[in-house]
Amino acid sequence: xxxxxxxxxxxxxxxxxxxxxxxxxxxxxxxxxxxxxxxxxxxxxxxxxxxxxxxxxxxxxxxxxxxxxxxxxxxxxxxxxxxxxxxxxxxxxxxxxxxxxxxxxxxxxxxxxxxxxxxxxxxxxxxxxxxxxxxxxxxxxxxxxxxxxxxxxxxxxxxxxxxxxxxxxxxxxxxxxxxxxxxxxxxxxxxxxxxxxxxxxxxxxxxxxxxxxxxxxxxxxxxxxxxxxxxxxxxxxxxxxxxxxxxxxxxxxxxxxxxxxxxxxxxxxxxxxxxxxxxxxxxxxxxxxxxxxxxxxxxxxxxxxxxxxxxxxxxxxxxxxxxxxxxxxxxxxxxxxxxxxxxxxxxxxxxxxxxxxxxxxxxxxxxxxxxxxxxxxxxxxxxxxxxxxxxxxxxxxxxxxxxxxxxxxxxxxxxxxxx
Ligand SMILES: [Zn+2]
Numbered sequence: 001x002x003x004x005x006x007x008x009x010x011x012x013x014x015x016x017x018x019x020x021x022x023x024x025x026x027x028x029x030x031x032x033x034x035x036x037x038x039x040x041x042x043x044x045x046x047x048x049x050x051x052x053x054x055x056x057x058x059x060x061x062x063x064x065x066x067x068x069x070x071x072x073x074x075x076x077x078x079x080x081x082x083x084x085x086x087x088x089x090x091x092x093x094x095x096x097x098x099x100x101x102x103x104x105x106x107x108x109x110x111x112x113x114x115x116x117x118x119x120x121x122x123x124x125x126x127x128x129x130x131x132x133x134x135x136x137x138x139x140x141x142x143x144x145x146x147x148x149x150x151x152x153x154x155x156x157x158x159x160x161x162x163x164x165x166x167x168x169x170x171x172x173x174x175x176x177x178x179x180x181x182x183x184x185x186x187x188x189x190x191x192x193x194x195x196x197x198x199x200x201x202x203x204x205x206x207x208x209x210x211x212x213x214x215x216x217x218x219x220x221x222x223x224x225x226x227x228x229x230x231x232x233x234x235x236x237x238x239x240x241x242x243x244x245x246x247x248x249x250x251x252x253x254x255x256x257x258x259x260x261x262x263x264x265x266x267x268x269x270x271x272x273x274x275x276x277x278x279x280x281x282x283x284x285x286x287x288x289x290x291x292x293x294x295x296x297x298x299x300x301x302x303x304x305x306x307x308x309x310x311x312x313x314x315x316x317x318x319x320x321x322x323x324x325x326x327x328x329x330x331x332x333x334x335x336x337x338x339x340x341x342x343x344x345x346x347x348x349x350x351x352x353x354x355x356x357x358x359x360x361x362x363x364x365x366x367x368x369x370x371x372x373x374x375x376x377x378x379x380x381x382x383x384x385x386x387x388x389x390x391x392x393x394x395x396x397x398x399x400x401x402x403x404x405x406x407x408x409x410x411x412x413x414x415x416x417x418x419x
Contacts, residue, residue, distance in 0.1 A: 008415050009162050033125075033137035042175070047062075062088070075375050077178075078179075091154070091169065093168045100418045103169070103195050105170050110176055128140065133400045134398065142396065143199060149385065153408075164418035165418055183368035183371050184368075194379075197343075202382055206348050207382035209335060210370070211364055212334030218247075218327075219284070220274070220286075235282050236275070236283055243318055244272065247309075272288075292364070298333070364388070385402035
């Protein structure tokens with residue numbers, strides 16, 4: 001490699017190049033939104049994206065999810081979805097010369113379902129229609145619009161003749177919504193860098209960390225018998241309803257010192273399932289809870305729930321054997337990159353060039369940043385246009401102006417980071 005000096009694109013030049021790409025980018029995004037996908041059926045959308053990018057002469061690779069035995073990789077969550085025929089998409093621009101730092105721009109192509117509610121939307125969820133400066137559609141903000149933000153930043157810079165010194169990789173991954181296995185697979189296959197930006201809607205704030213989620217389950221066993229003669233203490237549903245009450249207050253008295261930027265830990269009783277029919281005393285009842293916690297508090301939050309159960313359980317006539325068959329079924333771990341890290345501070349200063357009021361924040365929901373940070377030592381932050389509150393909702397939309405600002409900030413960051 002040789003050291004080459006090239007003129008760095010200015011902010012004004014970047015703004016112009018991004019504007020010039022807008023019509024192209026909108027059309028590409030609308031094409032992606034039109035491909036209705038939820039995991040595990042991401043292939044059609046990845047192929048549409050591959051076609052769009054190949055037409056721009058970008059080096060596209062479709063990478064198998066299960067190369068290298070993914071289920072054996074630490075951090076894999078088995079949600080029962082197949083792994084075959086679900087490629088991740090990667091565009092890797094090899095660095096042109098020494099002295100640059102490598103960077104990954106990562107987001108996900110899979111969306112949640114919209115079916116059954118199209119008539120409630122302002123515009124059809126597969127339309128990508130633009131109304132009052134908002135692009136409507138499932139995946140507009142979470143996260144097909146984020147994937148396109150990464151692509152447009154790269155292309156706007158290329159339009160200006162810029163070539164990164166460090167290796168620059170764009171990743172469009174599968175399976176973020178159910179389990180995060182798409183990003184995990186790429187990490188395990190060696191797609192690593194000196195920094196990663198995970199694009200998710202943060203309202204163009206820079207999130208340096210996110211909470212974790214524990215899928216906590218309880219199994220209450222009853223004694224089966226005829227409903228006419230058994231006491232209700234034998235009924236798993238009745239006992240489970242007492243347990244729900246105890247669980248609902250399990251974190252109410254949480255008082256441990258905490259980084260308040262993440263807020264208090266929370267426990268949501270998300271699902272309850274049990275019983276057979278009205279003539280039989282329920283023999284079994286399962287309760288599923290989502291427990292959200294800040295980085296570094298996993299053990300103390302679980303411990304707090306356990307001691308709350310031990311204290312309150314007997315008063316609520318709960319059978320305490322084996323602590324009510326409590327199991328942690330799956331764990332989406334919390335993660336954090338220091339807010340004073342070069343990645344977070346550099347991105348913040350780039351964002352400030354286009355949106356001076358944006359700040360460093362934390363993210364209430366989990367993201368794929370955890371794989372980069374916790375398992376592979378890659379500093380990662382979460383950043384992207386649009387609001388998390390409209391993701392997964394009716395009338396999901398991406399605000400055009402924020403989208404363009406995010407693209408400008410990403411382009412500025414690429415120039416500063418990759419050199
Ligand atoms: Zn998302």
